[in-house]
Amino acid sequence: MGKVLVLYDSRTGYTAKMAVHVAEGARTVAHTEVRVKSVDEAGQEDIVWADGLAVGSPTNLGVMSWKMKRFWDDLSDGIWGKVDGKIACAFSSSGGWGGGSELACMALLTVLMNFGFLVFGVTDYVGKQFTLHYGAVTAGEPRDPKEIAACRRLGQRLAQWVAGYIDGRRDLLPGPIDTRGM
Numbered sequence: 088m089g090k091v092l093v094l095y096d097s098r099t100g101y102t103a104k105m106a107v108h109v110a111e112g113a114r115t116v117a118h119t120e121v122r123v124k125s126v127d128e129a130g131q132e133d134i135v136w137a138d139g140l141a142v143g144s145p146t147n148l149g150v151m152s153w154k155m156k157r158f159w160d161d162l163s164d165g166i167w168g169k170v171d172g173k174i175a176c177a178f179s180s181s182g183g184w185g186g187g188s189e190l191a192c193m194a195l196l197t198v199l200m201n202f203g204f205l206v207f208g209v210t211d212y213v214g215k216q217f218t219l220h221y222g223a224v225t226a227g228e229p230r231d232p233k234e235i236a237a238c239r240r241l242g243q244r245l246a247q248w249v250a251g252y253i254d255g256r257r258d259l260l261p262g263p264i265d266t267r268g269m
């Protein structure tokens with residue numbers, strides 16, 4: 088059973104909605120247990136529990152929210168150096184396209200790398216000129232079908248990597264990438 092944690096911060100609810108879609112995507116992969124928790128609810132035990140993490144934050148001044156940063160700052164005394172090798176990815180909601188959501192994803196990935204996690208991007212296109220190379224991003228709420236598809240694809244890919252590389256279910260690794268819509 089692959090264990091996936093979708094961890095998020097959200098001030099006005101948009102990143103929280105993304106988290107729900109990421110979790111839906113992860114649940115499409117057989118034998119995957121998925122938990123969704125905000126930074127207010129989650130603790131060290133949740134990170135230790137998970138094989139794979141999808142971490143989402145609103146874009147704040149081009150990076151992650153202070154609450155998400157504090158969450159990881161606070162964990163560094165406890166589990167830094169003890170959780171290497173988990174698989175992780177990022178997602179972010181920003182106020183507008185071009186507002187820095189990919190930078191926020193990169194900031195999240197930087198923190199995750201610092202903890203020793205194996206981070207990934209996704210080369211798939213989920214709609215015409217719409218992809219998630221550095222993580223799933225939306226402007227505001229995930230409303231458009233392709234925005235929702237990006238969130239779901241991120242969660243699905245995370246669960247596939249967990250299934251294939253951590254849980255030993257190589258048959259669940261993704262096949263060739265779908266380039267339709269590029």
Ligand SMILES: Cc1cc2nc3c(=O)[nH]c(=O)nc-3n(C[C@H](O)[C@H](O)[C@H](O)COP(=O)(O)O)c2cc1C
Nearest residue numbers: 097098099100101102145147148149181182183186
């Ligand atoms: C302190 C603060 C800083 C923000 N900085 C940015 C920013 O740099 N770029 C941007 O596009 N939006 C920025 N926003 C807007 C949020 O990213 C945006 O409203 C997002 O959709 C909120 O997600 P949430 O509903 O999960 O809180 C900022 C909002 C706040 C409160």
